[in-house]
Structures are given as structure tokens and as C-alpha cells.
Amino acid sequence: QQQQGFRPLDEASLVAYIKATPALAARLGGRLDALTIKEVGDGNLNFVYIVLSDAGSLVIKQALPYIRLVGDSWPMSRERAYFEASALQKHRALCPDHVPEVYHFDRAMSLIGMRYIEPPHIILRKGLVAGVEYPLLAEHMADYMAKTLFFTSLLYNSTTDHKKGVAQYCDNVEMSRLTEQVVFSDPYRVAKYNRCTSPFLDNDAAAVREDAELKLEIAELKSMFIERAQAFLHGDLHTSSIMVTPDSTQVIDPEFAFYGPMGYDIGAFLGNLILAYFSQDGHADQANDRKAYKKWILKTIEDSWNFLSNYGINTKMGMGKHTCPLYTTAFVELWNKHKDGNGEAYLPPIYNSSELLRLAQKKYMTSLFHDSLGFGSAKMIRRIVGIAHVEDFESIEDASKRASCERRALNCAKAILKGRRQFESIGQVIVHVQSFD
Ligand code: ADP
Ligand code: SR1
Ligand code: MG
Ligand code: MG
Known part of the structure; x- marks a missing residue:
């Protein structure tokens, strides 16, 4: 697991991360001055942010080194983000109609940028x-x-x-x-x-x-x-x-x-x-x-x-x-x-x-x-x-x-x-x- 370069993001620090990441900035049409960012993770393990600009959208998912449901008393490898990103890519190649696109993956940060599966989903x-x-x-x-x-x-x-x-x-x-x-x-x-x-x-x-x-x-x-x-x-x-x-x-x-x-x-x-x-x-x-x-x-x-x-x-x-x-x-x-x-x-x-x-x-x-x-x-x-x-x-x-x-x-x-x-x-x-x- 890559320790160097990892930091947990939050709604504020995510803005700087997106601005420094061309693959994500492009998905937001380069309109980065008035982003709406909301953490919506309701799963048991990870943190998920919906990011909206007036020209695009994406989702950021980050794995922290523990299970969210329990807290840091139950450590869990952040490498799960690597397996998730590669599985999404493999499954999308096999079944593009039913698997969202991965826009960006940062292994050191255990962070995936992917399609925002928009409402009414x-x-x-x-x-x-x-x-x-x-x-x-x-x-x-x-x-x-x-x-x-x-x-x-x-x-x-x-x-x-x-x-x-x-x-x-x-x-x-x-x-x-x-x-x-x-x-x-x-x-x-x-x-x-x-x-x-x-x-x-x-x-x-x-x-x-x-x-x-x-x-x-x-x-x-x-x-x-x-x-x-x-x-x-x-x-x-x-x-x-x-x-x-x-x-x-x-x-x-x-x-x-x-x-x-x-x-x-x-x-x-x-x-x-x-x-x-x-x-x-x-x-x-x-x-x-x-x-x-x-x-x-x-x-x-x-x-x-x-x-x-x-x-x-x-x-x-x-x-x-x-x-x-x-x-x-x-x-x-x-x-x-x-x-x-x-x-x-x-x-x-x-x-x-x-x-x-x-x-x-x-x-x-x-x-x-x-x-x-x-x-x-x-x-x-x-x-x-x-x-x-x-x-x-x-x-x-x-x-x-x-x-x-x-x-x-x-x-x-x-x-x-x-x-x-x-x-x-x-x-x-x-x-x-x-x-x-
Ligand atoms: P966990 O691994 O913690 O279970 P999930 O991947 O299930 O996290 O995501 C948690 C929640 O975030 C989902 O229930 C859903 O509401 C939202 N979410 C995750 N990925 C997307 C996406 N690509 N588009 C829209 N919402 C998403
Ligand atoms: C600590 S168990 C958490 C559960 O949530 C995940 O979605 C898996 O189903 C896992 O077993
Ligand atoms: Mg889940
Ligand atoms: Mg999960």
C-alpha cells in the first residue's frame, strides 16, 4: 500500500484536488469557481462526494484506512479503491450499458473519479x-x-x-x-x-x-x-x-x-x-x-x-x-x-x-x-x-x-x-x- 501522498479529503480540500487534476476539471467543463460538493456516502465503508459545476458533474469516492461503519478501530486496506477502479473498468468493458465510466484513479490517494449517476437514478x-x-x-x-x-x-x-x-x-x-x-x-x-x-x-x-x-x-x-x-x-x-x-x-x-x-x-x-x-x-x-x-x-x-x-x-x-x-x-x-x-x-x-x-x-x-x-x-x-x-x-x-x-x-x-x-x-x-x- 502506498503511504506517501495519501491524505483524506473533505468537501473543502476536494476543490483544490479537482483544480490540480485535468481529467476531473475537464469533466466539469473547466468551470471550477462555483462548484457544489456534497458528501453523500451512505454505504458501510467509504466516502462519496457528488461534484457539480454549471457545465458538468462527477462523483469522487475515497477509501480511508478503516471501515466507515465501525470507525478507525477496524482498519481496512485502502487498496480496495484500486480493486474497485480496476473492476469497474473490467466490467464496463464487458457490459458498458450497466457500469459507470471511471474518469480518474489515484492509487496513492485511494481515490476514484467516476460518472455521476444522475437523478432520477x-x-x-x-x-x-x-x-x-x-x-x-x-x-x-x-x-x-x-x-x-x-x-x-x-x-x-x-x-x-x-x-x-x-x-x-x-x-x-x-x-x-x-x-x-x-x-x-x-x-x-x-x-x-x-x-x-x-x-x-x-x-x-x-x-x-x-x-x-x-x-x-x-x-x-x-x-x-x-x-x-x-x-x-x-x-x-x-x-x-x-x-x-x-x-x-x-x-x-x-x-x-x-x-x-x-x-x-x-x-x-x-x-x-x-x-x-x-x-x-x-x-x-x-x-x-x-x-x-x-x-x-x-x-x-x-x-x-x-x-x-x-x-x-x-x-x-x-x-x-x-x-x-x-x-x-x-x-x-x-x-x-x-x-x-x-x-x-x-x-x-x-x-x-x-x-x-x-x-x-x-x-x-x-x-x-x-x-x-x-x-x-x-x-x-x-x-x-x-x-x-x-x-x-x-x-x-x-x-x-x-x-x-x-x-x-x-x-x-x-x-x-x-x-x-x-x-x-x-x-x-x-x-x-x-x-x-
Ligand atoms: P460504499 O463502498 O461505502 O458502500 P458506495 O459505492 O455504495 O459506497 O456509495 C455510497 C453511496 O454513494 C451510494 O449509496 C450512492 O448513493 C452514492 N453513489 C456512489 N457512487 C455513485 C455514482 N457514481 N453516482 C451517484 N451516486 C453514487
Ligand atoms: C463491516 S461489514 C460491511 C458490509 O458492507 C459491505 O457493503 C459489505 O456487504 C460488507 O459485508
Ligand atoms: Mg455500497
Ligand atoms: Mg462498498
Whole structure:
């Protein structure tokens, strides 16, 4: 880590930094005399500034050497900014429609300058709390996940290229270690920063710590998270890492990026949608019972997986009067398109009939489905009994109502984690989720 030249910025000192940095000044049209600068970081780790001039805009994100949520008693490598900047660039090259542009990166300052994802974009989690529907979300996220995961796996790359990427991102180990601790370990033991909606969920949290079957399953997932360099992951793909309007979906904040199991990203997205589903009863009021909205969330979960995985579909899917544009972007379509390329995993002379290839794809996607369900439910559990909770539940003021929503989510997640291999389709998962309502 480069110590020299680092200083934490604030709204005042950022002005001088921008004036001395041509790549940033240019994005503001050179109009630097009346900048509006506001710190808006509402995430757990970093500081984020929106910078506006009358001729342009940008966002500055700076990592300080600790976790913002806890303070300087929990040190954390500033190199996370380097991994975030390079992941944004790599993901944008693969999926430009859904990843913001990086304008500037300063490694010594752990500072990224990037596109300001302008209003009416908001953080997806906030939209889910407000009950807003995003008709293109499933399609956009399937596109993002299919491209970023497929093109960074051995289905597309040679072993030599793959291992180069693995080696580069192995150094993001402090961030992976944080995930190992707060997702896969702390919820299953007494830990300093664990919390739950007490006293209502005290017994539920204790039951998690005493559940042998759950602990055996989480151990498997933890090992897979650490050992399996299947693809280049975002690493923190929850609903606060996605900014949306009804027409646009932008994925931010890949500071946990590393080569890991694909199901960790897919599960993060689906699991956080399931959390949003269970929180809805806490947001229902006389004006809106949220019943229709809950159906939309379930449909979005189902579509996201189906759009992503659609194995066996080799003609354009009819979607009412529309033709599904995912024909060319979903995971297995990418696989079919690139089956004769450099990918090391399924060499064409071996997987030499369409029937065999289809069997291989079905096996791969089934296993990815079960991994995604496992990781998704682990991500749900940690948000209810671990350190970092989610606004979906935290914004329910009545603690007993909040606990009731959280308990249903927790029980649903525990059952999915234990029984994930029994699910054959996302439709069955949806029925299972509804059974906890
Ligand atoms: P952290 O790593 O601390 O979680 P995030 O990258 O999630 O930080 O950013 C925190 C907040 O800053 C986001 O919730 C969002 O409101 C805002 N933000 C971050 N990046 C952008 C951007 N490029 N455009 C607009 N707002 C952004
Ligand atoms: C201290 S845990 C903070 C959490 O916030 C990040 O967004 C990650 O999800 C991390 O686990
Ligand atoms: Mg964030
Ligand atoms: Mg972050």
C-alpha cells in the first residue's frame, strides 16, 4: 500500500484536488469557481462526494484506512479503491450499458473519479422500500451477470489468461477476509458486532448459533467462496450496489471484486430481493397493502434467474408482443456462441455433439442454481443476525413488526440453505418463499 501522498479529503480540500487534476476539471467543463460538493456516502465503508459545476458533474469516492461503519478501530486496506477502479473498468468493458465510466484513479490517494449517476437514478434498495417497480431490472441484471460472469470464466478463457486474473485479484484478500468473517462466520457464533432486533429475535439468533445442520452447510459454502476461482465477481452485489430508473440499471461499488464462485454474485442479488419481499408487510399502509408489489418482486426474482440461465432455449423467446432481447445475452446463449473459442473447460473435440453439450450445460446451470440459492440464503441470514443490516428492515420503525418480517425471512433462508439441492426450478423457490408469508 502506498503511504506517501495519501491524505483524506473533505468537501473543502476536494476543490483544490479537482483544480490540480485535468481529467476531473475537464469533466466539469473547466468551470471550477462555483462548484457544489456534497458528501453523500451512505454505504458501510467509504466516502462519496457528488461534484457539480454549471457545465458538468462527477462523483469522487475515497477509501480511508478503516471501515466507515465501525470507525478507525477496524482498519481496512485502502487498496480496495484500486480493486474497485480496476473492476469497474473490467466490467464496463464487458457490459458498458450497466457500469459507470471511471474518469480518474489515484492509487496513492485511494481515490476514484467516476460518472455521476444522475437523478432520477436512486439506489435500488430505496426504490424497493418505496414500492417502485422497475420493469427492466431483471433483464438488465441478467445481462450484467451473464456477461461479467461468462466472459471471466473458463467457459470463455484459456487457463493462462484466467490464472493471470486470479493472481491479480488474490491481493484483494483483506476484503475477502471481511466477507469470510461477517457472512460465513460471525452469524454462527457469538461475535462483538452481531446484532438483531432484540429482544424479539434473541432466541432466533441463538438458534442459528446452535443449528448443526446449518453450520455444516455454511462450512461448505465458505470453503467454496475461498477456494473456487470460477469467475471474476463483483463481490458485493446487493440491492444497494445498484442504481436504477425504470429505464436504466447501473452497477456500482465492486470493491470486493475477486475470482470466486459465480453463485455468490447471483445469490447476493436474488437473496436481497427476497429480503425486500419479506420487508414489504412492514411498509404496507392503508393507501397501499403492497400485495401487487410483492408479486412484482417475486416475478423479478423468477425472471432474473430464467433470463440469465435459459438453457435449452435456442429460438427467440416470445414475451407477449415483444421478443425477448436476452436471446443474445443470457449465459447459455453466450456459451453456445463461444463454444468453439479458447475456453478450457469444455473443449469442442470432447463435447462434440449438441446433445452432450446440452447435458453439460444443464449440469453446470443446475449446480450454479444450487450455489446461488446457498449463497443467497447465507447473505439473507447475515443481514438479520450479523453486523450489517439493511434499510429494507431497518426502516420499519415498529420493532415487533420489523422482527416479524425478519423472522419469516430468516426461517425461509435457513430452509433454502439446508434444502437447496432439492429445488429444480426458480418457480419452486418462489412457492417456497410464499409459504413463509
Ligand atoms: P460504499 O463502498 O461505502 O458502500 P458506495 O459505492 O455504495 O459506497 O456509495 C455510497 C453511496 O454513494 C451510494 O449509496 C450512492 O448513493 C452514492 N453513489 C456512489 N457512487 C455513485 C455514482 N457514481 N453516482 C451517484 N451516486 C453514487
Ligand atoms: C463491516 S461489514 C460491511 C458490509 O458492507 C459491505 O457493503 C459489505 O456487504 C460488507 O459485508
Ligand atoms: Mg455500497
Ligand atoms: Mg462498498
